[in-house]
Amino acid sequence: MAFINLQVGLTDLPNADELVMEPMAEAYEREVKAQQLIIWVPLLIISFVPFVLEKFVLLLLIPVVILLLATIISRLVIKKSQVKGVALRDFDIAYRSGLFWRKTVIVAFNRVQHVEVSSGPLQRKFGLASVKLFTAGGSSVDLKIDGLMAGRAEDIRAFIATKIDDTAIE
Amino acid sequence: MSRNESHLNWQRTSPVAVVFSLLNSARQFVTSGLPAVAVVVAIYASGTATKKSWMLTGLLLFIVISIVGSLLTWLRFRYCIVDDRVLVRSGVLHREELSVDFGRIQNISIREPFYMRPLGLALLSIDTAGSGQKEIILGGIKKETAIQLRDTILAKNKVKVQLKAAEPGGDTDALPDKFLLLSRSTKDIVIYGLTANFLLWVMVAVGAFFGAQGVAENFFSWLGTTFQFQDLLTAFDSAGSLFSSSIIILIAIMLVVVLLLPLISVIGALVRHYGYRLSVEGETYRKNSGLLTRHDESLKQHKIQAMVLKQNFVGRFFKRTNMQLRIASAGSGAESGQLQTGHKTTFLVPALHQHELAELVPEFFPGCEFGDVQFSNINCRRFTMVKLGWAVLPPAILVTGLFSLIVSWKFVILLPIVMVFAWWIVSRFWKKIGYGVVGDYGFVRDGFFGTEITVFPLFKVQRIDIRQTPGQRCKGLAYLAIHLASHTLKIPYVPAHDAEKFRDLALYQVESSNRAWY
Numbered sequence: 001m002a003f004i005n006l007q008v009g010l011t012d013l014p015n016a017d018e019l020v021m022e023p024m025a026e027a028y029e030r031e032v033k034a035q036q037l038i039i040w041v042p043l044l045i046i047s048f049v050p051f052v053l054e055k056f057v058l059l060l061l062i063p064v065v066i067l068l069l070a071t072i073i074s075r076l077v078i079k080k081s082q083v084k085g086v087a088l089r090d091f092d093i094a095y096r097s098g099l100f101w102r103k104t105v106i107v108a109f110n111r112v113q114h115v116e117v118s119s120g121p122l123q124r125k126f127g128l129a130s131v132k133l134f135t136a137g138g139s140s141v142d143l144k145i146d147g148l149m150a151g152r153a154e155d156i157r158a159f160i161a162t163k164i165d166d167t168a169i170e
Numbered sequence: 171m172s173r174n175e176s177h178l179n180w181q182r183t184s185p186v187a188v189v190f191s192l193l194n195s196a197r198q199f200v201t202s203g204l205p206a207v208a209v210v211v212a213i214y215a216s217g218t219a220t221k222k223s224w225m226l227t228g229l230l231l232f233i234v235i236s237i238v239g240s241l242l243t244w245l246r247f248r249y250c251i252v253d254d255r256v257l258v259r260s261g262v263l264h265r266e267e268l269s270v271d272f273g274r275i276q277n278i279s280i281r282e283p284f285y286m287r288p289l290g291l292a293l294l295s296i297d298t299a300g301s302g303q304k305e306i307i308l309g310g311i312k313k314e315t316a317i318q319l320r321d322t323i324l325a326k327n328k329v330k331v332q333l334k335a336a337e338p339g340g341d342t343d344a345l346p347d348k349f350l351l352l353s354r355s356t357k358d359i360v361i362y363g364l365t366a367n368f369l370l371w372v373m374v375a376v377g378a379f380f381g382a383q384g385v386a387e388n389f390f391s392w393l394g395t396t397f398q399f400q401d402l403l404t405a406f407d408s409a410g411s412l413f414s415s416s417i418i419i420l421i422a423i424m425l426v427v428v429l430l431l432p433l434i435s436v437i438g439a440l441v442r443h444y445g446y447r448l449s450v451e452g453e454t455y456r457k458n459s460g461l462l463t464r465h466d467e468s469l470k471q472h473k474i475q476a477m478v479l480k481q482n483f484v485g486r487f488f489k490r491t492n493m494q495l496r497i498a499s500a501g502s503g504a505e506s507g508q509l510q511t512g513h514k515t516t517f518l519v520p521a522l523h524q525h526e527l528a529e530l531v532p533e534f535f536p537g538c539e540f541g542d543v544q545f546s547n548i549n550c551r552r553f554t555m556v557k558l559g560w561a562v563l564p565p566a567i568l569v570t571g572l573f574s575l576i577v578s579w580k581f582v583i584l585l586p587i588v589m590v591f592a593w594w595i596v597s598r599f600w601k602k603i604g605y606g607v608v609g610d611y612g613f614v615r616d617g618f619f620g621t622e623i624t625v626f627p628l629f630k631v632q633r634i635d636i637r638q639t640p641g642q643r644c645k646g647l648a649y650l651a652i653h654l655a656s657h658t659l660k661i662p663y664v665p666a667h668d669a670e671k672f673r674d675l676a677l678y679q680v681e682s683s684n685r686a687w688y
Binding site for chain 1: 498631632633634635636637638639640643653655673677680681684687
């Protein structure tokens with residue numbers, strides 16, 4: 001395919017904003033919830049220690065505050081996991097994230113240097129994996145997509161890998 | 171590897187390489203440890219006789235060790251050229267073998283230090299991408315060999331790139347001859363020296379002011395003993411407080427810095443860029459410069475990731491612009507995740523007149539109609555409001571509030587004055603931020619006193635992020651980050667549909683183009 005000089009009118013350009021973002025796997029929400037439990041439950045238990053030692057009623061305020069914080073923060077985190085979305089197109093991949101500070105990253109396959117699939121112990125428990133994309137320049141990991149089912153992550157990796165090979169052979 | 175051992179023609183560099191490595195490490199030692207050196211000199215000057223002799227012995231020992239080390243390194247250093255790769259063996263205690271494919275070489279330059287020139291020797295440095303070791307230096311090989319080697323490497327590199335790019339109808343052989351693009355007179359280089367590191371001067375001045383005060387005082391106390399400065403200082407000390415004398419010291423440092431730095435900058439520019447010549451051969455640009463050491467650097471046109479045009483207010487006075495061509499930062503090659511930025515990633519074209527600029531921009535970026543660009547501004551209200559509201563107002567209120575409470579209520583008047591001044595500064599910043607697209611090239615402008623315009627081919631964009639805060643979402647604004655292989659451009663408070671248009675345009679170019687970006 002020869003390179004065509006741009007003659008497309010600006011309005012005819014494929015608009016990335018009209019993409020339909022695919023939400024993350026259902027298991028991802030469960031993983032995030034489990035993560036929050038792992039963080040907050042021990043904290044809550046520890047927060048009872050001052051009361052147990054001193055037997056002073058006002059010290060019960062500490063676990064109350066912690067509980068309040070836990071509900072607010074974990075709700076936000078779970079909400080954040082729900083708004084994440086990914087869209088795979090023929091030539092690029094788009095990833096949207098952020099509850100308040102919304103961010104959309106688009107990486108074209110022919111700029112991807114390599115792809116990596118990784119999964120931590122908790123992710124494995126829920127059958128999840130993350131895909132990392134690396135391009136030249138910028139920070140070390142350019143795009144990290146959490147909360148994909150392991151099979152789907154592997155599919156995406158394979159899909160992008162074939163795209164990279166396509167452009168490399170030419 | 172061991173099978174063909176006997177076929178390989180391992181070569182050693184000339185013994186002059188020892189001089190090079192010694193000078194190099196001495197320079198590194200001095201530049202990285204300048205404050206330390208100043209302190210040591212100060213201690214030496216103030217020390218007793220026995221202390222002095224100890225220090226001298228230490229210095230001698232250090233020098234002897236460096237010489238022996240350099241000699242051993244030279245003895246163990248071998249290189250060899252096979253087919254299309256460079257092999258290097260080195261290391262005194264820890265042996266290392268390195269093999270670099272010609273195709274991976276990013277940048278290749280020849281230098282002729284003054285002590286090598288009479289011997290007809292030169293220094294070839296090879297910059298690679300992706301491999302752990304970024305640079306191979308062959309110090310002290312015959313100049314002809316160096317030139318020959320460079321030409322072979324460049325030729326191989328080209329073949330490879332052409333295979334990769336598979337550009338139809340590429341007319342690279344239409345321009346086979348070497349062709350002089352630009353040469354710079356001594357006057358041009360002096361102007362470059364004045365315009366180049368303006369920010370650096372300020373930073374060093376500020377650094378001398380705040381950071382390295384202890385060092386500076388040590389240095390000045392040493393200066394003082396030599397120049398009978400001390401009497402002056404003690405006079406000030408007895409007259410006023412310690413505070414006033416240290417202010418005088420600071421002012422003196424500032425004066426020295428302000429007067430000396432342009433001079434140093436000019437001398438530095440002359441040493442590095444004297445007799446600057448830029449020529450083109452096919453698609454390879456070659457620049458030749460240097461007073462003591464001749465630097466010969468080459469750059470392939472397709473390696474240029476972005477062009478940065480800088481004009482600060484000194485430059486505006488002389489009506490000159492400095493051009494920097496940026497290549498991908500080393501280490502950003504295929505396999506490596508880690509990045510080392512700021513390593514020899516720019517190629518300088520100094521002190522250009524307006525008409526030279528107009529000729530050179532399309533030379534490096536074919537079809538780039540630089541004159542046609544119209545910069546769109548970002549959202550003024552939002553930008554100034556956020557900057558003033560978050561960055562200026564709270565500290566201004568705090569300081570004026572404190573003063574008016576403690577000293578006198580009249581200080582309240584200061585607040586509007588400060589805010590007006592801050593508004594002027596912020597709106598200047600705002601006016602400079604701009605973006606635009608002409609043909610296949612993107613333009614981003616910013617600056618404060620001066621102007622800095624970055625030009626980049628849209629198809630070389632690596633990645634684009636669009637971010638929106640809740641407030642920006644409300645106002646239909648966005649924060650656009652354009653990641654190039656060389657560096658990242660950030661534009662705040664862009665109208666969201668413009669940001670999306672910019673992104674879609676760049677993505678279209680990236681995805682519809684088969685040209686290799688590297």
